[in-house]
Amino acid sequence: MxxxxxxxxxxxxxxxxxxxxxxxxxxxxxxxxxxxxxxxxxxxxxxxxxxxxxxxxxxxxxxxxxxxxxxxxxxxxxxxxxxxxxxxxxxxxxxxxxxxxxxxxxxxxxxxxxxxxxxxxxxxxxxxxxxxxxxxxxxxxxxxxxxxxxxxxxxxxxxxxxxxxxxxxxxxxxxxxxxxxxxxxxxxxxxxxxARHGWLAALADPKIGPALRLLHGAPERRWSVEELARETAMSRSALAQRFRQLVGMAPLQYLQAWRMRLARKALHEEDTPLAAIAWRLGYASESAFSAAFKRSSGSAPGAYRQQKRVVSALNPPQ
Structure with a gap:
């Protein structure tokens, strides 16, 4: 958000x-x-x-x-x-x-x-x-x-x-x-x-670029491919195909991956409670967020945060 x-x-x-x-x-x-x-x-x-x-x-x-x-x-x-x-x-x-x-x-x-x-x-x-x-x-x-x-x-x-x-x-x-x-x-x-292909080409694309900006602008929103297609004046199938062709994954896969990147950053840099991070990223509950994070990162959010703190303590900035 x-x-x-x-x-x-x-x-x-x-x-x-x-x-x-x-x-x-x-x-x-x-x-x-x-x-x-x-x-x-x-x-x-x-x-x-x-x-x-x-x-x-x-x-x-x-x-x-x-x-x-x-x-x-x-x-x-x-x-x-x-x-x-x-x-x-x-x-x-x-x-x-x-x-x-x-x-x-x-x-x-x-x-x-x-x-x-x-x-x-x-x-x-x-x-x-x-x-x-x-x-x-x-x-x-x-x-x-x-x-x-x-x-x-x-x-x-x-x-x-x-x-x-x-x-x-x-x-x-x-x-x-x-x-x-x-x-x-x-x-x-x-x-x-x-760039002729990949993420940069997607960002410059007159249709997929706006879709990326929508996802980045409101990652907490429960987007559907139908909504993205409507906002970008494309058919659902055309958006899904073009998005995957340029970005390498489906639109909602990209949204999930971006949410997890934001979650890892928050866990590493903030003391924000897990429930607040979950709400910020559009999850209905802390447990739903924790399950999604564990699927993505292999560890629970609390364990990930603790691990990062230990690593930071052992390797302070120069």
Missing amino acids: RDRPDLPSDPLSDVLALLQVRSGAALHMTAGGPWALRFPAYPYLKFIAQLRGVLFVQVEGDAHPYRLEAGDCLLMRSGRPYIAATDLTLSAQDGAAHFAALRGGAATWGDPNAADGMEMIAGRFEFDASQRDLLEQVVPPELHIPADAQAAPALRALLDLYGREAGAPDAGARLVTDGLARIALVQALREPGG
């Missing part, structure tokens, strides 16, 4: 709030001449903003590489190993070892002012690891945003500022980079046409 019912529902903001996106390391790199670096699997969101020259990114398992030209951005969340190179025919060196001794968040080699010189900003956004399945549902494995895309200019400016702030000793730098990370991710994910 939203705190301000007069405001329109914003599913993307809802999702990013659960992901708790924050900043990580950033690298400003200039180089000249041919090179190829191999990087291992990774547990966070990676980004590349190409400022000058051409860069190829070959993700393991993909038939074709991404070609990044000046102004392009690439967001990567698949976690698959990849090669970044100006020449993919070269034998790739160990990229992690290459940058292991790096200090100051900047790297230069060769002659970056040569005709084949290049410049880029690369780095990562970290997120709540317990929400990886949500990240995988929302963010495509790789999202290439070309220079002529609507979001590209703002995204490049944000990532450039991010690169300057990341690792800086200035007061408040971490707060600034965390904010920039969230804003940059929003800019990337709301690019029109950025």
Whole structure:
């Protein structure tokens, strides 16, 4: 249930709030001449903003590489190993070892002012690891945003500022980079046409997008597929088929899964009684909520809350 019912529902903001996106390391790199670096699997969101020259990114398992030209951005969340190179025919060196001794968040080699010189900003956004399945549902494995895309200019400016702030000793730098990370991710994910299928495509769909906003705007409501179809001017069968095609599950399955995500967040962060959480999420009783939560999470709400408190006590924030 939203705190301000007069405001329109914003599913993307809802999702990013659960992901708790924050900043990580950033690298400003200039180089000249041919090179190829191999990087291992990774547990966070990676980004590349190409400022000058051409860069190829070959993700393991993909038939074709991404070609990044000046102004392009690439967001990567698949976690698959990849090669970044100006020449993919070269034998790739160990990229992690290459940058292991790096200090100051900047790297230069060769002659970056040569005709084949290049410049880029690369780095990562970290997120709540317990929400990886949500990240995988929302963010495509790789999202290439070309220079002529609507979001590209703002995204490049944000990532450039991010690169300057990341690792800086200035007061408040971490707060600034965390904010920039969230804003940059929003800019990337709301690019029109950025995703052709999946949750982002569903949100942009003229029929399924409104259905998602209805579910996020009132998760406590006892929605039926008939009601959603009526509100979105679709037939029941057309809505169900299109929703499943884009989102990967039926509308009421999605509603149930979203309620459980909200429940886990509340149990982790609040001392709210279980009965109040149950009411907030539209359950007729605490026992009905507890049964649904146990089916979803494998443990009763009270046990889940206690477990999270123990984990938090053993791993206090740094």
